[in-house]
Amino acid sequence: MREHILGLTKKLVVVESTDEKKEKLQEVIDICVKELGEYTIEMFNQNGHPSILAYVGKQRPTQFDVIFNAHLDVVSAQASQFTPVEKGDKLYGRGVSDMKAAAAVELLAFKDVAKSISRPVALQLVTDEEIGGYDGTNLQIKEGVRTPFVIAGEPTDFGVGQKAKGVIWMNVRTKGTVAHGAYQWKGTNAILKMNKAINSIEMEFPVLLKEEWKTTINIAKVETSNTTYNKVPDNCLMKLDIRYIPEDWKTIKPKIEKMLEGFELEFLEFEPPQVTKETNPYFQQLLASIEHVTSKKADVIVKHGSSDVRHFSRVDGEGVEFGPIGAGLHSDDEWVDIKSLDTYYDILASFLKNLK
Ligand SMILES: [Zn+2]
Structure with a gap:
């Protein structure tokens, strides 16, 4: 799995998917669509920002149990950062932490598990989070996409972001x-x-x-x-x-x-702010899956900044930010911990398999 995750992450990192290069946004989406293979894929586009929603079956359900949400756009960077580099346990490059590696893992966990479970789940990939998320996540919500629990793979070092301002x-x-x-x-x-x-x-x-x-x-x-x-x-x-x-x-x-x-x-x-109630069963299931995979109690955290999860608050959806270990987002020195990507995969796959 390690090679698969790294391979897809690197493919995504080399594409300079900043808002200044709109054609590159479609390119990262295309890579993911190709990787997903046989899933039903709904395409959305607003103001040159493409996004997709992938799920099993012909018809989109009224609501999904869970949506994995990831953004494939990145903030601008030095040209060298679009060449991913492995150094020891770390992978360096623009967007590795925020959040192309997490996007790759979400995609692979979804792809490997979604077909074998009976619960309706979806993968939502967008390209405008860094500029507000109105053309991606918010557009899809306007078009009727609903869930009581979304997981956005923003970098949290495995903390579970239960609330954001x-x-x-x-x-x-x-x-x-x-x-x-x-x-x-x-x-x-x-x-x-x-x-x-x-x-x-x-x-x-x-x-x-x-x-x-x-x-x-x-x-x-x-x-x-x-x-x-x-x-x-x-x-x-x-x-x-x-x-x-x-x-x-x-x-x-x-x-x-x-x-x-x-x-x-x-x-x-x-x-709106983002908040998930303690009693949300999917939230509890995520904490249990983290504990099961890492043998450690999950770390529930609060975030002072906001993410695309907040858009779901407008329609009473809940959700968390939850991502692997990394640092340096938006900086010249952005990295993600490679081993943590395996753990992240195991947690997400276990979480999906245990949905009731
Ligand atoms: Zn982000």
């Missing part, structure tokens, strides 16, 4: 009145008005000095269109990046609106 991007605006800088009493300074908003944010959401499972607000930018010294600015814009815990999903917006009452607010992005 949701995201709000928003603008806050203040208006003042222009005056000459020497006659400030004749105007109203929009930046000073904004200062009140900044103070409220700092009071209610103090900057975390260490990792904590709390909602955070990053003040990303404060600007005015004023460019000179001798003018009282009459406008100010502040950009906020809010990362909220799933527990705050229903309350965060009214809380922000109350905190910033009187300010002009514009919500640009409001992305």
Whole structure:
């Protein structure tokens, strides 16, 4: 199995499947379709981002027990990173950790097991996760693809990402009145008005000095269109990046609106969080399979950043991020632990075989 996994991973890594090279996105999808062979494959495409859904049988079921989800797009890299290199126990290259090796393992585990079990399962491969996942995972959900449990093979060092934060991007605006800088009493300074908003944010959401499972607000930018010294600015814009815990999903917006009452607010992005209930039987089965294969208790973790799993939250789907050992995602030094890919395969295959 080792050679098979490595072979497919390397085939995927050499394709420069970044968003800047749309034709390469189709190329990685084609490699996977060829590898899958006889499964039913639904093809999707939106804005030049192809994706597929593979399963057994002619008809797509109303819902799958489980979907393995993987993205085949990568962020841009130095040309040399598109040549995979093995050094000791590690495989280096763009996307080995995030997440072409995991995609290869998900595909092979699915291919080897899906036909021999009676439960409906699917493999979902997309090419736009790095830019939001709207044309891949989210499009498929819009087209009716459903599951109570998705596993996205994002790098987690075998931790099971049970929760991930949701995201709000928003603008806050203040208006003042222009005056000459020497006659400030004749105007109203929009930046000073904004200062009140900044103070409220700092009071209610103090900057975390260490990792904590709390909602955070990053003040990303404060600007005015004023460019000179001798003018009282009459406008100010502040950009906020809010990362909220799933527990705050229903309350965060009214809380922000109350905190910033009187300010002009514009919500640009409001992305759901990801959360899987302890009682989800597939979640429990995954923990059991990890324990069975590794002889260690599974490590349940939380993630501060988000993944494509969040799209399923909109339709009450649940899921986790769960992937092999690696590091250096999005960096010049990205690697995946080769042995961990065998373990990852064993866990996923055992998980599928034990579905009831
Ligand atoms: Zn990723």
